[in-house]
Amino acid sequence: DQQVKQNSPSLSVQEGRISILNCDYTNSMFDYFLWYKKYPAEGPTFLISISSIKDKNEDGRFTVFLNKSAKHLSLHIVPSQPGDSAVYFCAAKIGGSQGNLIFGKGTKLSVKP
Amino acid sequence: DSGVTQTPKHLITATGQRVTLRCSPRSGDLSVYWYQQSLDQGLQFLIQYYNGEERAKGNILERFSAQQFPDLHSELNLSSLELGDSALYFCASSVDGFSYEQYFGPGTRLTVT
Numbered sequence: 153d154q155q156v157k158q159n160s161p162s163l164s165v166q167e168g169r170i171s172i173l174n175c176d177y178t179n180s181m182f183d184y185f186l187w188y189k190k191y192p193a194e195g196p197t198f199l200i201s202i203s204s205i206k207d208k209n210e211d212g213r214f215t216v217f218l219n220k221s222a223k224h225l226s227l228h229i230v231p232s233q234p235g236d237s238a239v240y241f242c243a244a245k246i247g248g249s250q251g252n253l254i255f256g257k258g259t260k261l262s263v264k265p
Numbered sequence: 266d267s268g269v270t271q272t273p274k275h276l277i278t279a280t281g282q283r284v285t286l287r288c289s290p291r292s293g294d295l296s297v298y299w300y301q302q303s304l305d306q307g308l309q310f311l312i313q314y315y316n317g318e319e320r321a322k323g324n325i326l327e328r329f330s331a332q333q334f335p336d337l338h339s340e341l342n343l344s345s346l347e348l349g350d351s352a353l354y355f356c357a358s359s360v361d362g363f364s365y366e367q368y369f370g371p372g373t374r375l376t377v378t
Contacts (some may be wrong), residue, residue: 184365195355195369245365252321255307
């Protein structure tokens, strides 16, 4: 039973345009959400996070939006750059629990020059 | 470079064998997490240690075990290996046992033949 779902295995975007990566979750106990980026042959790298008490968090070109009623979050990358091409994982954590994260299967983003 | 090191990078072994994966956390981090990523799957949490003690367990098989040593490095032991154990195994570390932001190593790719 997947608690964190990334329904798009891949996404292709033109350089300079917006990339929107989506993530849905089922567990209402999640209180913190994170996005990780992963290049081939490397471990995931933390990108941006959002607490469940917020609906938006911004860090440079990256913005994460959280819609708790829809149990949906999205990562916006504006403008997209070829170096953003990677696999993006959505992850969530249950409030009050230890630090282990629950990951989605990932979305492979390709940004074309 | 996340500061988390994992050895070996690649491991090829036969079914029924036993292997040990090693992880050194970032300097100052007390908590270590182990994750498994099988083909086309997200990262699955296996087990967490904090300052030498087991803190949380995920979907870890009984054939797998782990420990964290006084110098805080950790080892994941996989025994009676099966073909389905072939995967990427990631280690992550965080400052404490509850931190949302975890730093991942480059992973160990295990191939069971």
